[in-house]
Amino acid sequence: MDRLEAMKMLLAVVDAGSISAGSRKLNAPLPSVSRKVAELERHLGASLIVRTSRNLQLTDAGREYVEAARKIMADLEEAERRASGEYRTPRGILTITMPVEFGARYVMPVALSYMETYPEVSLNLLSLDRTVHLVEEQVDIAIRLGDLADSSLYAVRAGEFRLLTCASPTYLQRRGVPKHPSDLADHEGILFNKRTFFWTFDVDGHEVEAIPRNRLEVNTAANCVAAAVGGAGIARLFDYQIPDELASGALVPVLEAFDQAPRPIHIVYSGQGQLTLKVRSFVDWALPRLRAACRRGEAPQA
Numbered sequence: 001m002d003r004l005e006a007m008k009m010l011l012a013v014v015d016a017g018s019i020s021a022g023s024r025k026l027n028a029p030l031p032s033v034s035r036k037v038a039e040l041e042r043h044l045g046a047s048l049i050v051r052t053s054r055n056l057q058l059t060d061a062g063r064e065y066v067e068a069a070r071k072i073m074a075d076l077e078e079a080e081r082r083a084s085g086e087y088r089t090p091r092g093i094l095t096i097t098m099p100v101e102f103g104a105r106y107v108m109p110v111a112l113s114y115m116e117t118y119p120e121v122s123l124n125l126l127s128l129d130r131t132v133h134l135v136e137e138q139v140d141i142a143i144r145l146g147d148l149a150d151s152s153l154y155a156v157r158a159g160e161f162r163l164l165t166c167a168s169p170t171y172l173q174r175r176g177v178p179k180h181p182s183d184l185a186d187h188e189g190i191l192f193n194k195r196t197f198f199w200t201f202d203v204d205g206h207e208v209e210a211i212p213r214n215r216l217e218v219n220t221a222a223n224c225v226a227a228a229v230g231g232a233g234i235a236r237l238f239d240y241q242i243p244d245e246l247a248s249g250a251l252v253p254v255l256e257a258f259d260q261a262p263r264p265i266h267i268v269y270s271g272q273g274q275l276t277l278k279v280r281s282f283v284d285w286a287l288p289r290l291r292a293a294c295r296r297g298e299a300p301q302a
């Protein structure tokens with residue numbers, strides 16, 4: 001039995017939450033993955049996982065073994081990186097995760113220009129609107145929006161973004177400009193994915209909720225922008241989603257005196273092991289370009 005292959009399959013199954021999901025993650029046949037995990041259990045003489053109809057649970061022995069297996073695989077990957085020369089020159093595959101919209105507008109141009117400068121590095125860009133566990137999901141770098149939870153990760157601040165309340169000049173001419181969050185009760189609001197039903201504002205240092213009338217609900221930021229530009233109502237959007245509309249005057253911010261504090265943008269990477277040159281080179285390349293783009297409120301040039 002190839003124990004390293006079995007460890008890899010076990011970790012994929014545990015991280016994915018089930019044997020079937022693990023097989024899809026590995027792009028391997030389900031029977032093969034199930035057989036390898038069973039062979040590993042027989043080799044150890046211990047049950048590692050408990051299969052249920054809904055999910056998968058680790059036994060006590062399984063938790064200890066998975067922890068040790070992660071360390072073994074990490075040490076092996078570290079040795080391979082050293083042998084391949086990743087600590088002497090930037091090379092290899094660099095996996096980066098980024099929020100979908102921000103990534104397409106801001107990170108992609110930086111990534112493309114990086115590739116031109118570092119031809120021995122290949123990029124795997126994952127656009128995901130969720131928090132990725134860098135170590136478990138084997139991701140090198142994450143671009144994250146908002147406050148960071150305490151962790152063992154390293155983070156450098158690359159900028160900030162704001163949540164704006166805005167509308168088209170046509171709508172404001174027709175319905176008037178709200179002067180206070182309480183005025184929103186007399187205005188039409190564009191509801192985005194139900195998560196903006198209650199809009200919160202900073203009034204004299206206190207968080208206050210305001211509820212506009214909602215006649216239109218959309219499930220994408222692009223449709224929210226289009227509806228606001230079309231005069232359907234007042235919307236709440238992040239400034240990085242509407243730089244062109246703000247610059248052209250197609251959308252006008254309102255209630256700016258009650259905006260909440262700006263939120264940070266970070267480049268995040270793992271603090272485990274020696275930092276490879278491909279990670280360091282991308283951080284050093286991306287940081288000044290993202291900072292400049294965020295200050296200007298426009299996407300960096302490729």
